[in-house]
Amino acid sequence: MRLIAAALAISIASAATAAPRLTLATWNLEWMMTPTTFDALATSCSKPDHRAWGDERSIPCDLVPKARWSDEDLGRLREFAANLPADVIALQEIDGVTAARTIFPDRNFCFTKRRHVQNVGFAIRRGLKFRCNRDVRALGLPENDVRWGADLTIEPGTPQEIRLLAVHLKASCNRDPLTGDRLDCRTLQRQVPALEDWIDRRAGTGEAFGVIGDFNRRFDRERESARDAKGAIVAMWPEIDDGDPPGADLVNPGVDHGAVGCGNAYGKRMPIDYLILGQRLARRLVAGSYRVHDYPEGGRWPDHCVISIELDGER
Numbered sequence: 051m052r053l054i055a056a057a058l059a060i061s062i063a064s065a066a067t068a069a070p071r072l073t074l075a076t077w078n079l080e081w082m083m084t085p086t087t088f089d090a091l092a093t094s095c096s097k098p099d100h101r102a103w104g105d106e107r108s109i110p111c112d113l114v115p116k117a118r119w120s121d122e123d124l125g126r127l128r129e130f131a132a133n134l135p136a137d138v139i140a141l142q143e144i145d146g147v148t149a150a151r152t153i154f155p156d157r158n159f160c161f162t163k164r165r166h167v168q169n170v171g172f173a174i175r176r177g178l179k180f181r182c183n184r185d186v187r188a189l190g191l192p193e194n195d196v197r198w199g200a201d202l203t204i205e206p207g208t209p210q211e212i213r214l215l216a217v218h219l220k221a222s223c224n225r226d227p228l229t230g231d232r233l234d235c236r237t238l239q240r241q242v243p244a245l246e247d248w249i250d251r252r253a254g255t256g257e258a259f260g261v262i263g264d265f266n267r268r269f270d271r272e273r274e275s276a277r278d279a280k281g282a283i284v285a286m287w288p289e290i291d292d293g294d295p296p297g298a299d300l301v302n303p304g305v306d307h308g309a310v311g312c313g314n315a316y317g318k319r320m321p322i323d324y325l326i327l328g329q330r331l332a333r334r335l336v337a338g339s340y341r342v343h344d345y346p347e348g349g350r351w352p353d354h355c356v357i358s359i360e361l362d363g364e365r
Contacts, residue, residue: 069209069363069364071360072137072138072210072361073137073360073361074136074138074260074358074360075134075136075138076139076264077352078141078263078354079127080143080352080353081117081167082144082150082153082352083144083167084145085118085120087145087148091109091167095108095109095111096110098112106166107165107166107167119350123349124152124153128152132156135358137174137178138172138175139154139173139356140171140200140263141173142168143264144171145168146171154173156176158180159174160172162197169200170197170217178204180203180205181203182202183201184201185198186198186200189241189244191240191241191244196219196220196237197217197219199216200215202214202215202216210364213258215259216263217245217261217262217265219263219266220241221234221266223237224266224268224322228242228285229283238267239282239283242286242289243283245286248261249261249298249300252328253295253297253328254295256297257328257330258328258330259327259328260331267286267287269324272286273285273288275288276289297328297329300329301329303340307321307340310342310357311355312343314352315353321357325340325357325359331361334362334363339358339360341359
């Protein structure tokens with residue numbers, strides 16, 4: 051009996067010290083801003099070929115009025131978000147904290163500090179310790195016409211510490227070689243070294259890290275080789291998943307899932323949103339936890355699905 055009691059005590063103590071699971075998610079919210087902000091910007095919208103520079107705040111005229119989110123829409127999204135079982139959600143295409151708070155009124159936030167209406171950031175469950183790190187401005191490129199990366203540390207200074215980078219990379223080159231003639235492909239190509247540098251720095255110091263968000267790239271359509279005969283980057287995934295340094299051997303939890311659909315107006319499509327894990331963090335991935343969250347029937351929903359994974363805690 052004494053041995054049984056001792057074993058039971060050890061079991062209870064071990065369970066008490068085990069960290070709870072952590073759920074990570076990503077969600078592109080499709081030009082999300084408050085109706086008031088949208089209406090103000092619509093009066094001085096920009097032509098389709100215009101590029102926003104510096105601190106300029108503008109929206110393309112071809113988004114007016116179809117991209118406007120109404121108060122009713124925001125209420126529907128807020129109700130959906132309240133039921134998302136996620137501790138940390140990477141957000142893209144959103145006008146910073148003000149817009150995020152209309153959907154996540156009970157969360158904390160970590161956002162890039164651009165004045166543009168499209169920002170990248172995180173909605174974080176209250177009670178979870180975190181630190182906002184310096185924006186990864188290198189992803190914006192020198193001309194500052196694409197999004198920066200939001201850099202976040204969860205549970206800093208503990209065995210459960212995780213470093214996360216939220217990204218929204220250049221659109222309109224999701225399958226073509228990055229060496230193509232189109233500006234979109236060339237811009238995305240120039241973002242890859244900045245992304246790889248962040249990954250390699252984390253891997254080199256042995257951190258548990260992940261890169262999550264909208265990569266605007268179909269990894270299933272990329273070539274096996276990262277570079278062409280001249281050494282130019284042709285494909286993103288084999289370039290960043292090169293295992294050099296060793297911790298940069300990456301894991302894509304949704305690689306076997308195939309097309310994703312969530313009940314919006316776009317049906318099933320191959321993903322361009324990912325939750326990519328470094329080697330150390332991938333050891334905590336809960337097998338089979340990759341999930342696509344369905345939207346309720348009725349009303350307007352974003353053009354991207356919410357996807358999530360679960361991570362085990364460390365003792």
